[in-house]
Amino acid sequence: MTRAAAPPMLLELQNPESAGAQTAALRRLKNELIGHDQRKEAWIGWGIVPVLSRVLSLKRASGKHAAAGERNGAGGHSDKTSRTEEEEACIQAVIILGSLAQGGPAFISPILSSEVPSHLLAILASPDCPQALVLAILKTLNAIADRLPLQSQQQWPKDTRLADLAFSKEYIGCLPRIIGQNSSSLTTQSCIALAASLIAKLCTEERHKTALADSGVLDALAVRVASFVVAQGFVLPGAEEHVRDPGALGTLPAPAPPSAKLGPLLRAVCAIIEHSKWRAEHFLSSPGIMTVFPKQLPEFAPNDIKKAPWGSTYLSGFAVPRHVSLHPIDSILPSVPVGHAKSTSGFPPLGPQGSYGKHSHFYNSTFSFLESAASDDDENAIVPWLLYLVRQESGIVRLTAARFVTVLFRLGLAKRHRISMFSYLLIPILIRMLDKDYELPDGYDSEQDGLIPATLRLKEEAPSVLAMLVMDEDELQRAAVEGGAIKRLSQLLKETYNPVQDNTKPMWSAEKDSAEARQDVSPELQLGPPGYSPMVCHIMRYREGILKALASLAPSKDEYRKAVCDNGVVPYIIDSLKPRLGEAPDTASAAKNTAADGNPVPTLLAACGAARMLTRSVSVLRTSLIDAGVATPLFELIKHRDIDVQIAATSVICNLALDFSPMKEAIISADILPILIEHAHSSNVKLRMESLWALKHVAYNSANDLKIKIIESLGPGWIKQIISQDPTQLLNKPNVDEEMGNGSPLGMGTSNSAGERVDLLNPIDDEEDEDSKMTDSLPTSKVSLEMFLPDPARRRKLALSGDLDQRTQARQDDIAVQEQTFDLLRNIICGSGASEMIDYLFKEIGQNDLFDAIADKLRPRTVQVPGRRDSSTKSIPVPTEIIIAVTYVIIHLAAGLPRHRQLLTLHREMLRFLMGFFNHASPKVRVNCVWIVINLTYLDNESDRQTCQERAIKLKSLGVMDRLVSLEDDPDLDVRERTKTALHLMESLVPL
Incomplete structure (x- = not known):
């Protein structure tokens, strides 16, 4: 036709x-x-x-x-x-x-x-x-x-085509100009809200977030947020006296007009600063926020302030600053019981929490403020202000304020004493949003896209905020569970699989051109794929948030995992592991949400997180997960075309491959090993690390032929290359320390004592010089693009911080891969047949190469600090994770045959370098060092006595006796008990 x-x-x-x-x-x-x-x-x-x-x-x-x-x-x-x-x-x-x-x-x-x-x-x-x-x-x-x-x-x-255009250098400048307008007209305020909404919808990539912060958009948003602080009367007392200080606007922002909308502004800020402490600090140090919420200055008692004869004042020699622990806004928040959250101080706060009375009277106290930025430990007053919004506002503004304060908390910019407040004030509100009967007030303006009702949008996002809030916090998890979160989330997950009643009908057309006939037509002249209905997309995002929340509630408590299973959601979690078909539906109305329809990539990732949480429980793993058939979808997801799905599925398989898991044999028999080995050579470091982790578990207590197969498939040369890398090499990058003004921008980390994988390193907070003050006060007579461009010092700090984040992450990834490789070798040479596997490794990797790689990790190393006049050098410690993994390998080598032990003592440097770790800060390292002494001096039979004495003499000559004596009073019980054994063995072989 x-x-x-x-x-x-x-x-x-x-x-x-x-x-x-x-x-x-x-x-x-x-x-x-x-x-x-x-x-x-x-x-x-x-x-x-x-x-x-x-x-x-x-x-x-x-x-x-x-x-x-x-x-x-x-x-x-x-x-x-x-x-x-x-x-x-x-x-x-x-x-x-x-x-x-x-x-x-x-x-x-x-x-x-x-x-x-x-x-x-x-x-x-x-x-x-x-x-x-x-x-x-x-x-x-x-x-x-x-x-x-x-x-x-x-x-x-x-x-991302539209986002790439909108946030390009050519066009991004229009956004701060639009957001920075001061007119109170309805059209102008609508433009500001729409521009902020556009940012929130399109800003998903890291490069976009960095561009928005660097181009002044974040500062423009800060001024608009500050205008709401002014309009609500929350400008801190004394702030007016400092509006012309460096870094401030020069005057208080004009109050936000009644037609202004706060929700889109908060949502846009959250989209930009999420997952980046540097961008969040950039926002908090912006002129708008610094003007309405200046830094607080410690107060002094009146008797400490003395007056000189010439009229000026000074502090007495006994003056002690009294830091104000609470912001004035805290006084209008409800009082909550003090929980047992971890605190940096061993003492409770002095004095009552303060009571300023009603809203109109809480400004009675006088506060003074610093001209420059205070320490990183100070909490910005925006935190209690956001909590106030959560309590007083409704709808999307309430939820977005909750999301904002949660982001700041996750980034370490909200004090930990807030945990009790979150438990009593924030979590109940988020759980209330999960109720079926939760409705927004009549006439509420959703400030959303209008594709779905505002109430559904609110319920869609609440589980994700709850998940981010309770993550890794036992007290918050307990508050959420006691509030019935698991029961409600479980019921909601089941309901997401109810068939959608979609009234959308496919668009009728009398012309049914074939696909072949339309191939020559320009894309501008024909419709694209019909896609999915808004309701189906809403349900997929809702399901994703619920799965995230369930995964965040029960990562460490077995009773919580049991509660999840008791609510009957394990089959639904397994159904959430099934991907959508490769082809999109012919019509939008054809896309449904049943288990047979599968799930999009974000939901698959969330489902893997929930499944991994459940696999931490032995009882759940052996019962509910087996009954639900968790292995089948995971074996498919590990081959998924999306690499993030491969990584998430492999992380679950890591737990399925544990020795106590009944699914370990299924992994071996299902030909998953070749896939894991292929992924171990992937260019994606996270996939490589997860695959090595899974192979490490497979190798533990397995037959020697399977271990040999793993080594041969990975390649001895590849293994040698990984273990020979210097984990501190990234610290030698030129100009990093010099640019950041800090001698040690990267910090070491500690492993999770429970054996679960967490952040492998915990970077030490940057101690760079505070150079975030603006040189001149900004004019407020007119709004210009230049007004919102960060000053050079703040832009330089933001750029360097982002670069440091990338280098830190790259270093963490390299360390994680090397750690898992050493752990794999450790599991290869333990268990029955260990001595044969030691000989196999010596043959394939090379005895000298293996020993040299191990000794190199123990070698003390220094680096010359660039840009210093004294040309000083700085000691660079090897990451604790690597030291633990390496010493475990030595322990198992020392547990081999006498000739294997003799080879260890004959190495020219290994044991000498080891002596420096007996007083390591980590008790795991200390106990491992003692175990090495035990294994080297343990007498298997009388025929080995002479060589055993030779090893003991060698150890004594290196000073091991003095180090063991120093550990007799170690604070760790395991170290003390192992030290007793080591001293007994040494004294029996080498009498004092």
Whole structure:
């Protein structure tokens, strides 16, 4: 069937007689298309997108002439009568594009395939763009951003074409200009809210977040957030006296008008600072926040302040600063019982928590503030302000404030004494949002995309916030469990598998062109895939958040894991491990949410996290998980095309491969080993580390032929290369210490005593010089782009911090791979047949090469500190994880045959280097050193007595007796008991 002939209106749009005629035709087309998807489809085929792109390009070209003009944020004139025909035609074209985008994800493809997005952003970035056009463009861009996940997120990596354009150097400058406007008009405030919403929807990649912080968007958002602080009357007392200090705005921001919306601003800030302490500190040190929430200065008692004869004041020699432990805003928050959270101090806070009375009277105390930034331990007053919002606001503002304060807490920017407050104030509210009957107030403005009701959007995001809040915090987990979180989340997970009643019907069309016939058609002239319905996407995100919350609630308590199983959700977690089919549905209405329909990548990742949490329990692993068939989907996910899914599935298989697991044999018999070995050679370091971890568990207590197969498949040469790397080599990178102004920007870490994998290193907080003060106060008479560009010192700090984060992560990954490789070797040479495997390793890897690699990890090393006048050197300790792994290997080598022990003592450096670790800070390292002495001096039979005495003499000559004596009173019981044994063996062989 041939396509219908193009209407006359198309010719009129392509070749208009005048600008007025073109505008009139666009208005008629707008009225014809709104609400009619079939007409939209027909006009797409007739080429309306290229026509609209041409209309926008004319406005874009005219805007270039004014590019050199000052960008004052006013956005040009906005009165309809003063708009030119060209501007009016442009507005009509933008509205039509927005109407097309609202047709669904199928209409997004032709728009993104054209030059429309770049034209829209270019017009938005032009200094003479009228406010009405700015508003229309932002609405259209938000409509496109709303529907991008419907098109791509469920199956493929997110479509970032629009984000890449919007956050490029060419166009990103328009965002702080729009957000920084001071007008209280409804149009201006709508533009600010839409710009913030666009950022929150598109900002998903690390590069985008960095660009937004560096370009001044984060500072512009901070000023807008500060305007709400002013409007609500929460400016800290005394702040007015410091508004002209370096780093401040010069004056208090104007109060936010009633038409302003706080929710989109908080959401945008969260999207940018999430997972980055550096960006969060950048926000907290921005001029807007520093103006309304200056740093507090420790107070002194009146008797400590003395007056000199010439009139000036000074502090007495006995003056002791009294740090104010609470912000004034804390006084209007409900009092909560003090929990047992970990504290840096061994003493309770002195004095009562303070009671300032009602809201109108809590400013009675006087506070003074520092001109410069205080220590990193200080908590910004935005934390109690956000908690106040959680208590007083409703809907999305409440949830976003909860998310914001949770992000700050996870990044270490909220004090740990807040844990009790979170338990009593924050967690009950989040759990309440999970109730079926939870509804938003009547007439509530959702500030959302409108694709789903605001109440559903709220319930969708609440589990994710709860998961982030309780992660790795026993007290918060206990509060959530006692509040019934597991029971409610379990029921909600089951309900996500109820079939969706989707009333959406496929769009009927009389033309059924085949796919072959449309291959030659330009992407701008045809619809894209229909994608998924908003409700199905909502349920997938809801399911993802619920799975995250369940995984975060029960990582360490077996009773919590049992509660999860008792609520009958294990089969649903297993169903969540099933991926979606490779092909998208033919129609959006065909996409359902049952177990047979499978799950998108984000849900698969969350399900792997929940499954891994359950596999930590021996009883659950041997009963519920086996009955539910957890292994089958995991064996498929390990081969998934998405590498993040492979990593997550492998992390679960690590626990399934434990020696007590009944599924260990299933892993071996299911030909999973070749996949693990292939992934161990992956260029992705995390996949390599997880695969080595799983192989380590498989090798433990396995037959020698399986161990040999693992070594041969990995490659002895590859293993030798991994274990020979210097784990401290990244510390020798030039200019890192010099740029950061810190002698040791990277810190060592400790392993989890429970044996579970956690962050492998805990970097020491950066102690760089506080150089975050702005040189001049910023003018407030007008808003300009330059006003929101961070000063050079703050931009340099942000860039260096991001670079340091990347280098630290790279170093952690390298250390993790080397640690797991040594652990694999340890499991290879333990158990029955260990001596044969030691000989096998000596043959394949090389005895000298293996010993040299081990000795190199024990070798003390120093690095010359660059940029120092004294050319000093600094000791670089080897990470504790590596030392523990290496000493375990030595322990098992020393447990071998007498000739293996003799070879250890004959090495020229290994034992000498080992002597330096008997007083290591980690008790695991100390006890391992003692175990090495025990194994080297243990007498198997009388025929070995002479060589055993020789080893004992060698150890004594190295000073091991003195080191053992120093450990007799060690604070660790295991170290003390093993030391007794080692001393007894040494004294029996080498009498004093």
